[in-house]
Amino acid sequence: MSQDLSSPPTILIVDDDSDIRIALTDLLRSEGHRVKAVETGREALHCIEHFSINTVILDVGLPDIDGLAVLQAMHEHHPRLPIILVTAHTTLERSLGPLDLHGAFAYLTKPYDREELKSTVRKALGLSALASRTEQIQRALGGSELRFRSVVESAPDAIVLADQKGNITNWNRAAEHQFGYTEAEVIGKPLTILMPSQYRDAHQRALHHVRSIEQSSLIGKTLELEGLRKDGSRFPIELSLGSWVTEEGIAFSGIIRDISWRKHIEQELRESHERLQTITDHVSDGLVYLDRAGTITWSNCQAGLLLGHPSEALAHRPFRTFLSPESATLMEPRLAGIQRNEPVPLQEDYRQIRPLRHSVWIEINATLVQKDEQVTGQLLAMRDVTAHIRMQQELQRRHMAQQTIAAISRRFLHASLETIDSEIVATLGVVGAMMDADRVSVILFDPEGQDVTNPYIWCAPETRAVPWEPDSLKSLSWVTGRLAQGASLDVPALSALPPEADRERAVLQTAQVHSLFALPLICNNTVIGALQLDAIAHPHRWDGDDRASLTMICEIIVNAIERKRLELIRQQQDARFRRLAERTNILPWEAEFATNRLSYIGPQARAWFGYDPEEWYEDHFWRDHIHVDDRETVLRVRREAAHHQSEYELEYRMYAADGRTVWVHDFVHVRRDSEGRPCTLHGFMIDITKRMQTQELLQAARQELGAILANLPLPVFILDRDTRILYANASAQQAFSPGSRPLGLLLQDVLTLPLEPWQRLQTDIAAFAQADPGPPGEGKFQARGRTFQYRLFDTGIPSACLSGIGLALWDRTDYHTLQDQLIQSEKLSGLGTLVSSMAHEMSNPMQAILGLTEHLTEETDPEVMQSLAQDLHRIGKHVTVVLRDFLAYVRPTAYSTTVPLDVNERLQKAVEMVHRGPHFGQVHVVTDFQNPLPPLLARQADLDQIFINLITNAVQAMNGRGRLTLATILTDTTIRIRIQDDGPGIPQDKLKKIFEPFFTTKPMGLGTGLGLCIVQKIVSKYCGTIEVESQLGRGTAFTLEFPLTFPTASMQEDS
Structure with a gap:
């Protein structure tokens, strides 16, 4: 495979x-x-x-x-x-x-x-x-051998016969093929024609020697030489010589084999062997080939590393000599079976053996090598499994420790307060047996560090170990001191103790302790004691795994000690709580679920209801004293909630002995039996009578507030955080939703504002809702052809209908119309002055136009006529500028547009406008302008009205004589403008009222008193400020500041 x-x-x-x-x-x-x-x-x-x-x-x-x-x-x-x-x-x-x-x-x-x-x-x-x-390597080797054999077997052998003189007497076709000669060409020719020149002299000497003694040491041997073809090419040959004696003398035969391919194959085999050796030397496994006797015939480098010898030192040595004696013994049956050609199956213990380097375990996978159904050897693949073996041993050891610890945990899980001490002592016995200790004890430290106790101790019965005496424990101050600091102690021999522990060494020697190991018991980052193991029968060393197991056991013991301490505290607290509950304004109670009969009621019941506690224990007492309107609901809730909830609460009324109605908030806990059915109810009542009375007063207040809002002449909405209308009074419905109630609708669906005003209003509502407490949000918007001013307010009373964000609206349409009229009237108040200045500015140009026109009608010279026309055009442009400036000033501001303006330029234009009037006189104008200034985004008419008003007031205050100073300064965030005169100044008592409407310092009939009020309002519209300074006899200065960037919403609203 x-x-x-x-x-x-x-x-x-x-x-x-x-x-x-x-x-x-x-x-x-x-x-x-x-x-x-x-x-x-x-x-x-x-x-x-x-x-x-x-x-x-x-x-x-x-x-x-x-x-x-x-x-x-x-x-x-x-x-x-x-x-x-x-x-x-x-x-x-x-x-x-x-x-x-x-x-x-x-x-x-x-x-x-x-x-x-x-x-x-x-x-x-x-x-x-x-x-x-x-398998692949073996196939590759086998393929190389087959190729080599194929080349050798398929190569034709040349057979050449020669006489004693060395002349060719016969050869076969293979010779013709090898050397390229025909038989006729070589018969009778010397053999030297078939060999290169360097071989010919030696050939002649050898031939002469053979003829003389009729024998040669080369006969019967195979020689590798070179042959020479007819075309002069040379090729390697393998020559086998034979000779026999004939009547003519000795004759020779030669079997000549062309070994060109064999040489080529041999070179490939050498290279293949080198590649194979390189591959096997770099695999992670050690590879060893054993013959039938178990002798190593080949190995790679990794095998040498595993067996502890260089790979060259392994060759021709029995494999068993590199193994430990017990591992070598395991090999004998398998080697014996291989020699009998009866292979023994690979045994498990044979697969994992130990070399003489006893710190190493190796795993062997053996593959038998067979030829012709005979076992010729075996290939061993070896791998270092030391870590795995040790891990298995360690896992087994840890598994046993974990089982022991789990058993200890289960014992404490079911231990009661009365049995915790005995379970701790039993645990110490388990620890002693598991850790090979003769005495195991728990040492507890006094919280104030003044005393050391030894309440839990176990001693092995077969040893001389006895419990520690109190004085002995006090003598181990160095040991207990180290443990109290949270350090562990590992003393495999008393000689390992430092010099400062000489006294402790003497005490331990007296107690016949050979070794000591102790771990601190830590609870909530505080050392409360220690777990100490003593070896008395013989010295013992506890390792890191023992420490890990003991650490877990320490945690179990700490939990048990802490559980006992907390249980005692809980019992004390329960008793204290019961005493405390009897003195508080909370009425505890306990009742049977099936009958609702009380089994306990707190002593506060007498003060709350006027009944003796004994009366509460009567059948149906609690049920009969629930208010008749609440009784059915309370009984139903108790019956249903107990089956589905472990805790619930409800509010209801009860009758007091004097006829009063007492409101209670009842907290109920359901206790169940082993089958999960409700059996007992525990709870406590809180008297909420005053709270319920306060809620009734709040409800009345809510109703009164609703009546007030309903009768307000202003539209009022109450919104939730999503701007959905929760309440709208009659004025709001009449103004925005006549004929229908807008409750539940979104505010935008009712107001139908344009996108930008609605976004501003929505932003104000969101900001007001997030502020705690929120500042009143104010603003303006236009809806349904009217201008409204709004203010946001908090309703302040949480209820289903009046809780939310209040929005009050004022219709300011008539107010803005009147305001625009006042502004226009203020402009018109100076119209007479401007008209007179305009008449002065236009009278001379008009007179010149008339004169030039008469002259033009009488003139016939074209050049003179062209000159007169140019003069007329120049004068007409001047008149146009005067009229344009006049119209720009008197045109209503509502029709102006906001554009970037040069403040320095507008101040110059304002001076020119005022200069045309009759009151300017001999006023000297001084300018101190900072250049360049960033443009100010404003309406040109607004800036002109501000500057003309202030400059006109200054000129009039100086009666046409004096110095007018105009200055501009650029700060980090603003443009500052200063207009200063050296007139008589303004008294301080009048200076405070200078911006009030209809207040003027001019004589009766010379002013409306609205100029500076309107200037201040225009400045505020651009988020600017205006300040005035004045000294009697020295003049007055107005300072204006406009921010470089400001919101344009207020400008658009005021328009």
Whole structure:
């Protein structure tokens, strides 16, 4: 059987248990193997005959054919196929006999260990691959030999006869073919024509010598020489000489064989052998070939490493000399059988042997080599399985330790508070027997570190060990001190103790202790004691596995000690709780489920209800004192909930002895019997009468609030977090949903706002809902042709109808119309000044236009007419600029658009506009502009109105004489504008009111008092600020700041 080494191996699983087949299939496929799983022996044999199988996992018990019969049949079909037997028997040999008699590779018991199974499968696949590789190598060698034999056997032999003079007398056709001469061409010619020149002298000397003595030492021998063809080519030949004596003298015969192909094949064989040696030297397994006597004839490098000798030192030495005596003895029957040509099956113990290097275990897989039905030797494939053997031993040891620990855990699982101490002592006896200790004790430390006790101790009866005396324990302060710090102690001999433990060494010697091992008992990161093992009969060393097992036992003992401590505390707390419960405002009770008859009631019952505790124990007392409106519901809930819930709670009313109604909140726990049926009810009541009275007051308050909201003249909505309407008063329904109630609808479906205003309102609602407590959210939007201002508020009273986010709306349409009219009137208040300045600006240009027109009608010279036309065009452009600036100022701001504006340019334009008026006089304008400035996104009319208003006020305050300073500064986040005059200034008492509507410092009839109020409002619209500074006699300065970036929503709303 051979396999394709480049493809994944195929494993056949034969087991009648479908669960095992599925589990094994998943496990092996996760390892990258191909798997076939069958149920019966016949299916298995069919797979063996028709598929390429590398390893078989075979269950011994099959439904149709005995597993061993299937094993035998498989081996007859594929002798080298590794087969792993699986059985439920703990010891397979007890049920089947020695496994090697059946030819199985290995066996596993159910339930199998996953890692052991994977390891065994890997070994089996390794053996299968090794056998396939060996078979391929043998085929390659056999093919090389066959090719060589074919070349030799198919090569024609030339036979040449010569006389005593060395002249050719005869030859065959093979000679003609070899040398290229015809028979006529060579007969009578000397043999030297068939040999190269370097051989001819030696040939003549040898021929003369033979003629003289009539004999030669070369006769009968085979020589390798070179031949010479007719065409002059040379080729290797093999020459066998013969001679006989005739009447004419001695004659010679030569059988000449063209060995060109043989030489070629020999070179290939040498190279093939070198490649084979290289391959075998690099495989992970050691390979050794033994002859029938068991002598090593060939080995690879890995075999030398396994056997502890260089591979060249293994040759021609008996294999058994490299094995330990017990392992060598196991080989004798097999070697003897091979010599008798009766091979003995490979024994299990022979497969795993130990070389003389006793620290190594090797696994041997032997393959017999036969020729003509005779055993000629065996090929041994060896693998180091030391780690596996040790792991098996370690696993077995750990398994026994785990079983012991599991048994100890089960004992404590069912131990009661009264039996915990005896179980701890019994556990110490188990530990002593398992760990070969003569005394095992538990040492406990006082929580304050003042005392050491030894409450639990076990001593082996066959030794001199006795319990520790209290004084002896106190004398071991170095030992207990180390343990109290959380360190473990491993003292295989008292001589290993440090000098500072001399006193402890003397105490231990007196107690005849040879070895000591101790581990701290740690509970909640605190060392509470130690588990100590003493060896008294003889010294003992505990290893790392013992430490691991003892660590788990320490945890079990700690849990037992802690459980006892907690149980005692629980009993104390139960007693304390019972005393405490009798003094609290909680009424504990206990009742039988079947009859509802109370078996316990707390002493608070007298103060709550006015009944003596003895009255509560009467039949039906509790039931008869439940309020008549609640009785049926309470009894039904108790009856149904006890069957489906372990805990429940309910609220109901009870009658007090003085006729009062007492509200109680009852918490009930259901206790069940061994069959899961309710048997006892435990619970406690809380008096909630005051809470229920408060809820009634809150309900009344909710109703009053609902009445207030319903009668408000403002539209009011109450929304949930998804903006779904929970409540809408009459004003809201009339304004937004006449004829229908909008409850349950989304707010947007009722308001039908455009996308951008709705998104702003939705964002405000979400932010208000997340704030705790939330600031009032305010804003504006337009709906149904009206302008509304809104405010968000918290209802503050949780109830089904009034809990949520409140939204109150004010219709501000008329207010905005009046505001626009006031702004326009303020513009018109300065219209007279602008009209007069415009008349002054336009009178002279119009006079010039009239004069130029008259001159133009009388002029006939074309050049003069062109000059006059250019003058008319220049004057007309000037008039157009004046009219455009005037219209831009007086046009209502609602029709302006927001554009990027140059603040420096708009200040210059405002000065030009004011300069055209009659009040500008001799005012000197000083500018301190920072260039460049980023553009400000605003309406041009708004900025012009701000600057013209402030500049006009400054010019009027200076009465046409003085200095007007205009400055701009760019800060990190704002554009700062400063407009300063050196007029008389404003008194401080009036300065505080300067931005109030209708307040003015000008004489009666010279101002409306709205200019600075409107300026402040426009500045605020752009998220800016305006401040004023003034000193009497020194002038007034206005400072404005506009942010570089600000939301445009407020501008659009105010429009």
